[in-house]
Amino acid sequence: xxxxxxxxxxxxxxxxxxxxxxxxxxxxxxxxxxxxxxxxxxxxxxxxxxxxxxxxxxxxxxxxxxxxxxxxxxxxxxxxxxxxxxxxxxxxxxxxxxxxxxxxxxxxxxxxxxxxxxxxxxxxxxxxxxxxxxxxxxxxxxxxxxxxxxxxxxxxxxxxxxxxxxxxxxxxxxxxxxxxxxxxxxxxxxxxxxxxxxxxxxxxxxxxxxxxxxxxxxxxxxxxxxxxxxxxxxxxxxxxxxxxxxxxxxxxxxxxxxxxxxxxxxxxxxxxxxxxxxxxxxxxxxxxxxxxxxxxxxxxxxxxxxxxxxxxxxxxxxxxxxxxxxxxxxxxxxxxxxxxxxxxxxxxxxxxxx
Amino acid sequence: xxxxxxxxxxxxxxxxxxxxxxxxxxxxxxxxxxxxxxxxxxxxxxxxxxxxxxxxxxxxxxxxxxxxxxxxxxxxxxxxxxxxxxxxxxxxxxxxxxxxxxxxxxxxxxxxxxxxxxxxxxxxxxxxxxxxxxxxxxxxxxxxxxxxxxxxxxxxxxxxxxxxxxxxxxxxxxxxxxxxxxxxxxxxxxxxxxxxxxxxxxxxxxxxxxxxxxxxxxxxxxxxxxxxxxxxxxxxxxxxxxxxxxxxxxxxxxxxxxxxxxxxxxxxxxxxxxxxxxxxxxxxx
Numbered sequence: 001x002x003x004x005x006x007x008x009x010x011x012x013x014x015x016x017x018x019x020x021x022x023x024x025x026x027x028x029x030x031x032x033x034x035x036x037x038x039x040x041x042x043x044x045x046x047x048x049x050x051x052x053x054x055x056x057x058x059x060x061x062x063x064x065x066x067x068x069x070x071x072x073x074x075x076x077x078x079x080x081x082x083x084x085x086x087x088x089x090x091x092x093x094x095x096x097x098x099x100x101x102x103x104x105x106x107x108x109x110x111x112x113x114x115x116x117x118x119x120x121x122x123x124x125x126x127x128x129x130x131x132x133x134x135x136x137x138x139x140x141x142x143x144x145x146x147x148x149x150x151x152x153x154x155x156x157x158x159x160x161x162x163x164x165x166x167x168x169x170x171x172x173x174x175x176x177x178x179x180x181x182x183x184x185x186x187x188x189x190x191x192x193x194x195x196x197x198x199x200x201x202x203x204x205x206x207x208x209x210x211x212x213x214x215x216x217x218x219x220x221x222x223x224x225x226x227x228x229x230x231x232x233x234x235x236x237x238x239x240x241x242x243x244x245x246x247x248x249x250x251x252x253x254x255x256x257x258x259x260x261x262x263x264x265x266x267x268x269x270x271x272x273x274x275x276x277x278x279x280x281x282x283x284x285x286x287x288x289x290x291x292x293x294x295x296x297x298x299x300x301x302x303x304x305x306x307x308x309x310x311x312x313x314x315x316x317x318x319x320x321x322x323x324x325x326x327x328x329x330x331x332x333x334x335x336x337x338x339x340x341x342x343x344x345x346x347x348x349x350x351x352x353x354x
Numbered sequence: 355x356x357x358x359x360x361x362x363x364x365x366x367x368x369x370x371x372x373x374x375x376x377x378x379x380x381x382x383x384x385x386x387x388x389x390x391x392x393x394x395x396x397x398x399x400x401x402x403x404x405x406x407x408x409x410x411x412x413x414x415x416x417x418x419x420x421x422x423x424x425x426x427x428x429x430x431x432x433x434x435x436x437x438x439x440x441x442x443x444x445x446x447x448x449x450x451x452x453x454x455x456x457x458x459x460x461x462x463x464x465x466x467x468x469x470x471x472x473x474x475x476x477x478x479x480x481x482x483x484x485x486x487x488x489x490x491x492x493x494x495x496x497x498x499x500x501x502x503x504x505x506x507x508x509x510x511x512x513x514x515x516x517x518x519x520x521x522x523x524x525x526x527x528x529x530x531x532x533x534x535x536x537x538x539x540x541x542x543x544x545x546x547x548x549x550x551x552x553x554x555x556x557x558x559x560x561x562x563x564x565x566x567x568x569x570x571x572x573x574x575x576x577x578x579x580x581x582x583x584x585x586x587x588x589x590x591x592x593x594x595x596x597x598x599x600x601x602x603x604x605x606x607x608x609x610x611x612x613x614x615x616x617x618x619x620x621x622x623x624x625x626x627x628x629x630x631x632x633x634x635x636x637x638x639x
Contacts, residue, residue, distance in 0.1 A: 054537050075543040087534035091556045100552070101542030148542070 003030040004066075005155055005188050006051060006079075011048055013059035013212075020046050022212040023060070028190060030155060033182050035191045037199040037235070038209035044192045047209070048158050051083045051190065065155065075104075079156040086165055088133040094120075094131040098148045105152075119147040122181065139170045146181070156188045163198060175201055196236050200224070208232050217234040224281075233279045240321050242278040242286075245349070249273060256348070259317025262296045266346050276350030282324040284342040287312060288339060289329055295338040300331045314339065389609035397603030407610035409458040416594065416611075423590035426505065427573035433521035433564045436567060437513075441552065442525040446533065456526065462517050468515055472582045475511055476502065479583070503585035511579040516572060527561025528554065563626050565585035571619055591615060 006028040013021040021043045028034050036044035049055035051062060053074035053353055057069040061070045069077050080101070088097050091153060102112040120126060123143035133141055142162065149157050163171045179202045182189045193199055199206050200220045208215040208223065208231070216223055216232045227233035230241050232272075246254045247263065254268035264278075288295060300310055301320060302313035314337055331337050389407055392400040410416070445453050462582040463471060478484050479501040486498035501507055531554060555562070577592030589597075591611065598608030 052541060054541065074537070074540045075545065081538070081541050083534045083538060085532070085534055087538040089535060089538075100544070104539075104543040104545075104548060120548070152542070263430065271609060 001095075004028065005030045005064070007061075007063040008047070008051070009061040009063070011050060011057045011062070013043070013046070013055065013296075014058045020212055021050075021057075023212055024212075026207065026214065026217070028156075028188060030240070031186050032204045032206065033179065033189045033191065034103060034205045034217050035193060035199040035203040036209055037193060037196060037209050038215075039195055039235070041213040044194075044209045045160055047080070047163055048160055048190060048192050049257075051156075052079055052158050053077045054081070078154045079158055080149040080152050081158045081160060082145045082149050082162045084161045086133075086141045086162075088141055088144055088148075093132055094125060094136070094144050094147075097133070097144055098151050101148060101152050108307055114154070115151050117255045118295040119151040121290050122150065122184070123147045138166050139174065142166065142174060146178075150181075150185060150187075154187070156190065157182075159189060159191045161192055161194070164195075166195070173196075175230060177319055178202060200236065204328070205237075208235060210235075217226045224344065225347075227279065227347060230277050230279065233347065233349075238322060239280050240278075240280045240282065242319065242321075243275070244278050244281070245275045246271060246273050246348075254348070256346075258296070259319055261317060264341060264343075264346070265294070266343055266348065268348065271348050271350050274350065276348050279347040279349065280321075280341065281345065282311070282322040283309075285314075285321060285323040285339050287314070287320075287323050287325050287329075288340070289331075289332065291338045292340050295340040300335050300337050300341055301332050303331060303333055312337070385609045385612055388606050389613050391606045393604045393606045397605075399606060407607045408614070410607055411611060411614055419589050419594050420591060422588070423574045423592075424562045426508060426512065426590060427570045429509055429567045430516060430573045431520075433509070433513050434517050435524075435562060435566065437517060438520040438524040439528075439550075439554075439562075441521060442528040443550070445525060447526060457522075457615050460521050463515075463518060469578055469582075472515065472579055474510055475507075475514065475583060475635065481589050502583050503587060505584075505588065505611055507583035507585075508580050508588060509588075510582040512576065515576065515579065516569040519568040519572075523565040523568065524558065525561075527558035527564075531557050559629075560626075563629070567622060567626065570622070572617065 004027045006026075008024055008026040008028075008214065011021055012019065036047060038044045050057045051064075053062075053072060055067065057070065061068055063069065064078055071084055082104075089100065092100065095116060099112060102115065107115070120129065123146050125143050125147065128140065128144075129134065129211075133144065135241040136144065145162070146157075151197065159178075163174050166174060173197060178189070178191075191198075191202065203220055204256075205218065206220055206223055210231050215235075216228045217318045218226075223232060223236050227236065227239075231237045231265075234241055238275045242258065244257045246256055246268075248255050249268065249272075252268060253265050254271060255263045255275065256266055258264050259277075291297070296316060298314035298321070299311055301315050302311075304311040308326075310325040312325055312331060314321050314323050316339070319350050321339075323337075325331070388399060390403050392402055392404050392406070394400050410419075424430060429635070445456060448456070468508070480486070481498045481500070483501075489495045490498055501510070535553055535557075536549060539553045544552065574590060575592035575595070577596045578589065580586075580588050580590050580593055595608050595611050595615075598604045598611065602608075
């Protein structure tokens with residue numbers, strides 16, 4: 001259905017004896033916004049640099065637009081990178097910065113002028129053509145960097161933690177703009193970040209990378225609601241990760257131990273009896289003032305007001321669980337709270353039935 | 355308490371102030387003064403004001419020496435630049451420990467007197483010296499090359515002696531260039547040569563000019579190199595000045611050439627300033 005624009009085949013990268021990327025294979029499609037998400041040092045930036053050619057893979061192959069570019073230098077690859085610190089040439093004006101790539105590729109002047117004007121318009125930098133990077137704000141520098149990349153008319157743009165250095169408000173603004181820009185241009189954005197909010201809001205697909213492996217590759221919604229691993233669940237959004245066991249299974253319902261006294265009945269037809277990891281998002285625990293059906297009791301340890309929601313930490317037996325509350329009931333610290341659970345949204349990670 | 359502290363502060367500057375006044379400023383003023391005196395034929399001075407010493411500089415004999423000096427100094431500077439840049443840039447891709455070691459190696463020659471080192475070159479360069487014996491012995495050339503007592507010898511000696519003064523400022527400038535800029539340049543399709551001329555060079559031009567000054571100015575004056583490796587046949591401004599003071603015993607004329615040389619240096623520095631260079635990069639002024 002979709003065209004593969006970048007293909008990574010069995011990519012392994014070693015620095016000295018340390019393996020940074022372990023045998024990653026990945027297809028990236030035309031026109032998608034894909035994010036490499038992971039903690040620092042997980043190999044996500046290295047993977048991006050292997051695509052751009054700034055880093056050489058120890059093993060494996062890189063294809064861009066169907067061409068094997070594994071041994072090509074960056075200049076010959078049909079991708080461009082937006083660097084984390086923007087890497088604008090300080091001795092050149094905005095115009096000359098954007099023009100640099102076109103000049104190097106010997107694009108005729110009149111065509112270059114048209115393309116630069118269009119790029120400047122797209123990133124809303126009209127009127128700043130003759131400024132130097134040092135005379136621009138962080139957000140404007142970011143725009144120049146993007147314009148310098150998109151003016152090359154390649155089908156793939158690589159963005160390395162590009163919003164990282166902006167302040168929070170500007171970051172939010174740029175997130176929306178980047179997404180809009182990507183849709184408008186219809187090109188592939190490969191975005192690297194350690195910020196899960198960014199990944200969730202902008203991406204069509206997220207690749208969660210951990211210690212050089214792909215932990216999960218899916219749409220933001222799928223990853224959020226069905227994380228494959230405890231790491232993925234923990235990295236995307238908040239969650240209660242409870243190492244526990246299924247004590248017994250009856251009529252497609254698994255009984256999962258929460259504490260010594262409390263068992264949760266969870267619809268199940270996948271998992272076997274035994275040790276499992278139970279993952280519950282805080283918003284899937286519902287706090288009540290009075291007991292409701294199938295609720296269990298806990299004690300409010302901490303109450304944090306956060307605007308739209310209230311974040312509770314509730315002690316249940318020997319565990320502390322995170323609970324989000326959306327109504328206006330006020331639970332004082334030390335008071336009793338009754339909690340029931342959205343059974344269908346509980347995630348179990350453990351041994352599956354054959 | 356505060357007052358005492360201030361006195362102490364001034365106290366510590368006294369040696370330097372005395373040093374500068376007594377050993378630099380006063381002699382310089384004396385040189386300036388005698389450059390306007392007449393000389394008598396016995397090496398003495400006649401204390402009457404004249405500009406004739408300065409007029410004498412524009413004699414064709416001396417202009418030839420000036421042009422020759424400038425030529426040798428320019429070639430030396432150019433060769434030093436051509437060695438320093440590739441070296442500095444290649445250092446950037448090395449590990450920090452390797453980099454520091456190599457930079458320390460650049461400074462090793464400073465541990466030994468430059469006069470002695472220059473004499474050492476005779477052993478290498480002369481007709482039956484190590485280089486010629488090696489080249490003839492291996493059959494690369496049939497008869498020995500004239501590597502000294504000519505311009506080649508002088509330039510080899512100058513480059514050898516002055517290279518560290520080029521490498522250090524150039525390296526310092528190059529190491530301040532954000533490596534991401536270089537990657538961005540490659541990423542946007544620039545070749546290595548273009549990346550050098552369009553990114554490295556404009557961003558490190560003050561370092562290059564700094565190094566060039568530090569090589570060019572001594573290269574005009576290092577008379578001992580021309581004496582030793584030029585065999586006394588070739589004169590540069592440095593030899594000319596030395597001869598006026600020690601051989602010809604015409605101190606006023608020697609002083610006039612010295613002042614002229616200082617003026618040329620100041621002009622070069624002001625050009626550098628005009629081009630947007632920072633005085634700090636020259637060691638403050």
